[in-house]
Amino acid sequence: MDINISRIRNIGLMAHIDAGKTTVTERMLYFTGKSHKIGEVHDGQAVMDWMTQEQERGITVTSAASTTTWKNHKINIVDTPGHVDFTAEAERSLRILDGAIALFCAVGGVQPQTETVWRQAEKYGVPRIAFVNKMDRVGADFQTVVGEIKDRLGANAVPLTLPIGSGDSFVGIIDLLDMKAIYYDETPRGIELREADIPTELIYDASRAQSNLIERISELDDYLIELYLEGAEPGRNELMVALRKAVIAGSLITVFCGAAFRNKGVRKLLDAVVDYLPSPLDMPPVRR
Numbered sequence: 222m223d224i225n226i227s228r229i230r231n232i233g234l235m236a237h238i239d240a241g242k243t244t245v246t247e248r249m250l251y252f253t254g255k256s257h258k259i260g261e262v263h264d265g266q267a268v269m270d271w272m273t274q275e276q277e278r279g280i281t282v283t284s285a286a287s288t289t290t291w292k293n294h295k296i297n298i299v300d301t302p303g304h305v306d307f308t309a310e311a312e313r314s315l316r317i318l319d320g321a322i323a324l325f326c327a328v329g330g331v332q333p334q335t336e337t338v339w340r341q342a343e344k345y346g347v348p349r350i351a352f353v354n355k356m357d358r359v360g361a362d363f364q365t366v367v368g369e370i371k372d373r374l375g376a377n378a379v380p381l382t383l384p385i386g387s388g389d390s391f392v393g394i395i396d397l398l399d400m401k402a403i404y405y406d407e408t409p410r411g412i413e414l415r416e417a418d419i420p421t422e423l424i425y426d427a428s429r430a431q432s433n434l435i436e437r438i439s440e441l442d443d444y445l446i447e448l449y450l451e452g453a454e455p456g457r458n459e460l461m462v463a464l465r466k467a468v469i470a471g472s473l474i475t476v477f478c479g480a481a482f483r484n485k486g487v488r489k490l491l492d493a494v495v496d497y498l499p500s501p502l503d504m505p506p507v508r509r
Contacts, residue, residue, distance in 0.1 A: 224295045227500045233299040233314050235342065236324035237332035241354040241481050245324060246287070246300045248487040253296070255289035294495045301338070312341045320498030322490065323351045327361035327387070327478070331369040339374050348468050350475045350493050351378060357480035361387040367476055378474040379437045381464075382489060383430055385423065394478060394486055395419055397431045398457055405485045412484050435460065441467045461496060468497045469504075 234242040250256045286299045301314045315321070321342055325331065342349055353366050363384045370378040383395040385402060393404035393414075402420065406413040419427050435455065439445040442463040445455050455463075467473035475497055479486015 224290075224293070226502055228294045229297070229500050230294060230494055230498050231297045231299075231317075231319040231501065232494060232498055233301050233318045233321045233347075234324060235301050235315070235321050235338040237326070237329070237334040240324040240326045240329070240332070240335070242300055242324055245322070245352065245354060245481040245487065245490070246298055248481050248484055249296075249298065249491060250287060250289055252484075252488055252491065253289040253291045255287065291491045292495050296491075296494060312338075315341050315345050315347055318345075318347055319501055319504045320494075321347050321349045322494070323349050323474075325351060325353050325366050325370065326358075327353050327355045327363060327366055328358050330362075330366045331373045336373065339376075346471065348471055348499055350468060350477065350490075350497055351376075352486070352490050353476065353478040354481050356384050356387055356391045356478050356485070357389070357483055359388045361391065363387070363478050370474065370476065376474045377437070377472060378476050379434055380430060380476045380478075381434065381493070382477045382479075382486070383423070383427060384478045385420065391480060391485070394489065395423065395427050396489070397427065397434055398460060400427065400431060403489070405483070414488070437473070438463045438467065441470075441472050465497045469499045 234246055236242050247256070247259055251259045286297060288295065288297050290296065299314050299318060315338070323335070323339060323342070325335065339349075351370060353363055355361060356363065361384075363380075367378055367380060370376050381397050383397065384391060385393040385395060385404070392407075393402055395402050400419060402417045402423075404415050404417060406415070438460055439449050439455070445459065445463055448455050448459075464473065464475060468475060475493060477486060477490050477493055479490065481487055
């Protein structure tokens with residue numbers, strides 16, 4: 222299938238060890254139809270962990286790549302090592318990537334190797350979006366992790382989704398652009414989803430988060446500032462265009478959440494890759 226260059230995404234996943242990079246990648250490959258069986262890291266069955274050492278240890282030792290498609294876009298995915306001993310391997314990958322997903326553990330937050338690979342991405346000017354994983358773990362705290370991304374990494378981070386519950390009570394997410402709740406059915410391990418109205422007890426928090434989102438985007442876009450001064454509300458498409466420009470410029474980090482092992486939030490993350498991360502046409506040539 223021939224795909225226009227503007228519909229290509231060359232991305233990498235970067236994080237501290239055990240934040241769930243390979244698990245997220247396996248879910249991305251499954252939901253895009255690249256693989257028909259979910260490979261689990263702990264079983265040594267992950268597609269991206271092809272080396273014997275990786276299968277035995279359950280960690281990524283060397284960068285691995287795969288190609289898939291999502292919504293008429295071709296996505297080339299590189300799963301980079303998260304262990305401190307393989308920092309150089311991760312940096313080599315970042316040199317040639319157009320964009321990246323920075324993964325954070327909802328319990329551990331910003332960890333040492335997270336900071337290292339984040340600084341490397343800054344060095345090479347790699348646009349990023351963030352995914353707070355493992356929201357189903359005991360002690361998961363989405364807002365604390367977002368705060369750490371801002372404070373410890375100096376990022377202009379703004380959530381595009383909010384979790385519905387945490388730990389064992391994590392059942393779904395709130396899409397702040399569409400102001401809809403997305404629930405993941407537990408029986409098929411979150412593979413089936415449904416949209417619904419936002420729970421009454423979360424409407425206030427969601428409305429505040431959406432207002433903050435619109436305000437933060439508007440600060441970075443002249444057209445949206447004009448709308449704001451005129452008292453007009455920007456539409457969804459206008460917000461998405463402004464968000465993409467800000468992410469590619471590195472002036473904004475959009476934050477999503479989920480639990481990849483339970484298949485929650487991954488499809489929304491795939492949408493974000495297509496919607497906000499750059500194509501090769503958006504990035505300057507790689508310099509040696």
